[in-house]
Structure formats: C-alpha cells, structure tokens
Amino acid sequence: MQRAGEQITGTVPATRYSEAVPRYTSYPTAPHFHAGIGAETFRGWLQQTGSSDDVSLYVHIPFCDRLCWFCACHTKMTRRYEPVAAFLDALLSEIKTVGNVLDGNGRIRALHFGGGSPTMLRPEDVLRLGAALKDAFNFADDAEISVELDPNDMDDARFDAFAAIGMTRASLGVQDFDPKVQTAINREQTFEQTRGVVDGVRARGVHSVNLDLLYGLPHQTLESVADTIRQALTLSPDRIALFGYAHVPWFKKHQTMIDEAFLPGPEERFAQQQETARIIREAGYEVIGLDHFAKPDDPLAVAAREGRLFRNFQGYTEDACRTLIGLGPSSVSRLPQGYAQNTPATANYERIVSEGGLATARGIALSEEDQARAWVIERLMCDFAFSGEEAIRLFGECGRRIVSEARQADEEAGLVEDGGTFSLRDEARPLVRSTAALFDQYLKRGGARHSAAV
Structure with a gap:
C-alpha cells in the first residue's frame, strides 16, 4: 500500500484523493444558494415554462422508519404513520399549487420519488399521490417513473401500488452485504431481501433496476467490498451506482455514530474504487462518468456513447429536461433561470404549502x-x-x-x-x-x- 504523498497511478499524487471538493450535481453548488431567491421569484420562473417544454419532477419523502448512519439525505426517523400522513396532505397541496402556476404548460418526461424512503408510504397513499400528480401535470405517454426502494419496507401491496402508478425504474439501496459493515452503519439488509425486491419489481413489468453500492464504509476491506459487488452482479442489475461514502459529520450529526477509527484511508478507498470498478467492467457493464455503470443496451449507456449524458441531483441521467421541479421539503428545482430550494424544515414547509403558498426559501439566479x-x-x-x-x-x-x-x-x-x-x-x-x-x-x-x- 502506498504511503501518503506517494504516487498511486501515473502522475497523480495520493494526497489528492483526500481533497475536499463538491460532487457537482449542480453549479453553483447548494452552499452558495441564498435567501434572495424566494417564492415570488420561483413563481415567475415557473410561469415562463412553455407549453411544449420538457419537465422533470422530483418528489421528496422526508421520512424513514430507521436512520442509516451513513446517510447524508434530508430525512427524519419516525415509527408512527401520523406524521407521514400529515406531510402527504401538505405535499398534495403543493402539487396542486405548482400545477396551477404552470397552468397546463410543460410536459413531464421523468418523475423520481426519493427521500428518505418513499416506500414508507402506505399503498393507498402511493395511489393518492400518483393520482394527484397525474391530475396536476401533463405527463408524456412514455414518461419514466423511478422510485427509490428500501427492501425492508416492501410487501406485495406496495409492489402493486408502485406498479399501478407506472413505475418504470426501481433503485435499491444496497450499500454493502457484509453483516459487520451493515451493523456499523445501522443498515441491516440481507441479500435474500434484496433479491426478493428485484424479483418483485421485475415480475410487475419494471424494465430497469438500479443498485446503489458504497465503498469507503467502516470495516470494509478490498476483499469484502469485492464480495459485495460479485453478489450484486448475480442479480443482473441494469445499472449500478458505486459511490464513495461521504463522511460529513459536521453536516449530518448522526454520522458521528460511525467510528472513524474503522474508516479506510484515502489509499484504501482508492484501491476499493478501482477494484470494484474493474469487477463491474469485466462483467460487461459500461462505465458512465465517475461512478455509474450500465449494461450496453441500457438508455444511460447509449446516451453516454452518443454524448447525451447529463448530471443532476439524482446523479447521471439521460434526462435532457432543462426544467426540473422539486416537490417536498429541501427539494431543489432547477430552471433555465436558476435554482430554487424549498425550506428543509418539514413543519415550516407543511404550514406554507397548506396555505396555498410556495415553500421556496433560497436559491440562486444564473x-x-x-x-x-x-x-x-x-x-x-x-x-x-x-x-x-x-x-x-x-x-x-x-x-x-x-x-x-x-x-x-x-x-x-x-x-x-x-x-x-x-x-x-x-x-x-x-x-x-x-x-x-x-x-x-x-x-x-x-x-x-x-x-x-x-
């Protein structure tokens, strides 16, 4: 193993691998958004959407029934459904308000449910949410609808509900299959559970399955993370997202639950990234940008080969929409004029949108x-x-x-x-x-x- 400062490969010194830099899912990046962009500015930007403009939607569900210690998403843990139900009522109000502002303009080409855990929603509420979105917005017949799934939440009724609202892509958080690593990050999930969800969505006609995997987690070794990759490949996912764990305890306090003594150093992280990427490539997947992989016939791989690859808050995408509307607390909208972000405080968000307002708290004009x-x-x-x-x-x-x-x-x-x-x-x-x-x-x-x- 190289010592700090030595060359890892070519002319790149090892010290550069621990440099702190943004992930660049936007530019300017979110830390530079400011309160000068509020609801009226966002409303004006939305009103400039043309009737034939392609639009993407992102719906953020800010709840989980457990808190994974590695997570840097905006979410909160709850064992009760009442807060989720109250939030859903507010979300439906926001959907109606934004739909009214657009007044029939824009054509929805992609919809992404993220969180948190969208799968915390009860099946009947999944159906309510899907119906509200279809009522408020003009969906293209071939719109892609992707959902982030927590295998621990899934049952037949939820499979059927997400299929009923048109899910075309399922994204499963796996992270790592090693029980020791799972315990260290508070994310226990067996391989059998994951395989059951993959089988469940495919049985309902979902044509694309993505697996999210992480390297750089506590207790991971080169051998253990390679084992996880090989197990994941037996599920034949259409796409794989291989992220480096972002340890940001100053931003997400629950990450202090992770013992830093067991985190791999920069040289080990780089070795894990290189080895896992090699295994995925040798399994026949094409490399997409920095950290995604796809089967050669997947639309993402085709877009990459043809120079039509883009990047947004969900990572790499073939979605070329210049307008992305974020719904839910902390969600970010990206429009040709700039970025607008909803207030992250769920209670404040619910109050504003329940009164018919837009919850924009900050942003930046480009x-x-x-x-x-x-x-x-x-x-x-x-x-x-x-x-x-x-x-x-x-x-x-x-x-x-x-x-x-x-x-x-x-x-x-x-x-x-x-x-x-x-x-x-x-x-x-x-x-x-x-x-x-x-x-x-x-x-x-x-x-x-x-x-x-x-």
Whole structure:
C-alpha cells in the first residue's frame, strides 16, 4: 500500500484523493444558494415554462422508519404513520399549487420519488399521490417513473401500488452485504431481501433496476467490498451506482455514530474504487462518468456513447429536461433561470404549502458566467472532456476566459488539449471532481466543507 504523498497511478499524487471538493450535481453548488431567491421569484420562473417544454419532477419523502448512519439525505426517523400522513396532505397541496402556476404548460418526461424512503408510504397513499400528480401535470405517454426502494419496507401491496402508478425504474439501496459493515452503519439488509425486491419489481413489468453500492464504509476491506459487488452482479442489475461514502459529520450529526477509527484511508478507498470498478467492467457493464455503470443496451449507456449524458441531483441521467421541479421539503428545482430550494424544515414547509403558498426559501439566479461554467463542469463530469470551440460558440467571451484557464491549469489537473478539445488523462479521471473545481468561481467563498474527492 502506498504511503501518503506517494504516487498511486501515473502522475497523480495520493494526497489528492483526500481533497475536499463538491460532487457537482449542480453549479453553483447548494452552499452558495441564498435567501434572495424566494417564492415570488420561483413563481415567475415557473410561469415562463412553455407549453411544449420538457419537465422533470422530483418528489421528496422526508421520512424513514430507521436512520442509516451513513446517510447524508434530508430525512427524519419516525415509527408512527401520523406524521407521514400529515406531510402527504401538505405535499398534495403543493402539487396542486405548482400545477396551477404552470397552468397546463410543460410536459413531464421523468418523475423520481426519493427521500428518505418513499416506500414508507402506505399503498393507498402511493395511489393518492400518483393520482394527484397525474391530475396536476401533463405527463408524456412514455414518461419514466423511478422510485427509490428500501427492501425492508416492501410487501406485495406496495409492489402493486408502485406498479399501478407506472413505475418504470426501481433503485435499491444496497450499500454493502457484509453483516459487520451493515451493523456499523445501522443498515441491516440481507441479500435474500434484496433479491426478493428485484424479483418483485421485475415480475410487475419494471424494465430497469438500479443498485446503489458504497465503498469507503467502516470495516470494509478490498476483499469484502469485492464480495459485495460479485453478489450484486448475480442479480443482473441494469445499472449500478458505486459511490464513495461521504463522511460529513459536521453536516449530518448522526454520522458521528460511525467510528472513524474503522474508516479506510484515502489509499484504501482508492484501491476499493478501482477494484470494484474493474469487477463491474469485466462483467460487461459500461462505465458512465465517475461512478455509474450500465449494461450496453441500457438508455444511460447509449446516451453516454452518443454524448447525451447529463448530471443532476439524482446523479447521471439521460434526462435532457432543462426544467426540473422539486416537490417536498429541501427539494431543489432547477430552471433555465436558476435554482430554487424549498425550506428543509418539514413543519415550516407543511404550514406554507397548506396555505396555498410556495415553500421556496433560497436559491440562486444564473449569470451568463454561471451558465458557461456549469456547462464546462457538467461536460467534464459526464465526458471527461469539453470542446473549447463549443464553449466559445455557446458563451462567447465567458467561454474564452474558461478556455484560457484550462490552458493554464497545472499538470496535476490532468487536462490535455488536442485539436481544441480539453480531455482528462485516464489516470486523472478518478479526480474529475478536483479538475472541475478549477472552474468553480464560488468554491473559495464562504466556509462550505465537502467530502473527499475519491
């Protein structure tokens, strides 16, 4: 194993793998949103949606029946259903309000249920929620509907309810199958449970299954995480998301329950990432960006090959919609004009939307400079490259400044220019977040802290 500061591969020093940088699911990133963007601004942005504009929806369910210690999502644990039922009533009010503001404009091409645990909803409430969304918005006939599933919640009635509202993709949180690791992160889930859910959704016609896996967890070793990957592959998932555990206890206090003494160091994390990625590739999956994999015929793999890959708060996607509307507390909406985020406090959210208001608490309007840098960062994150000529064509003087910055980047950035295109060397690709950060004008403003680069 390499010591800190030694080379891991090529010309990349090991110390860079522990650099703290954003994940770049947006630009500017969420720490730079501000209270100057409120409900009226968001309402005005929504009203500019055209009748034929493609739109995506994200619905956030902020409850779990257990708290996984690794989780950095906005959620709270409850054993009672009453708070969930009260929240659902408020969510239905928000759906109606946003639908009225759009006034029939926009065509929904994708809907994603996340959390928290959407599967905490009772089957009859899943059906209520699905009906409310269809009543409020104009759905395309071929809209993709994806749901994050907790295998511990699933039963036949929930399988049937999500199938009834049109679920086309199921995403299962697995993390790791090793019982010792599961105990350390408070996420006990057997392989048999996971296999049962995969079989259950496929039996109901769901055409795509994604598995979320983590490396860098406490007690994981190179051998144990490889075993988890091999078990996951026996389920033949259509997609795999392989994330590095983000240890951010200053942001999520429950992560203090994880004993840092058992977390792998940066060299071990990198070795885990490299070994697991190798196993997945050798099983026939194509690499999608930094941390996703897909079967060659999956739409995500096709989009990546054709240069149509995008990145949003759910990760890599083939969804090209410029407008994404977030519903529920803490949800972020992304529109051509900027970002708008709902208040994260569930009680405050429920009060505002129950009175017919929009719960926008903060956001950021995009300048031309922001749009140019967002485009470059997204292309780097998706393609490990960007065209300098296209940057200038799209963004003029802003594009020229960014091209000049790319040419001045130091060798460790890993950027190589060839025929006007800036590409990352292969050995620098695991550090694409660090390279993207070179074009982030906000990064040094304020005191935001981030997770490790790998």
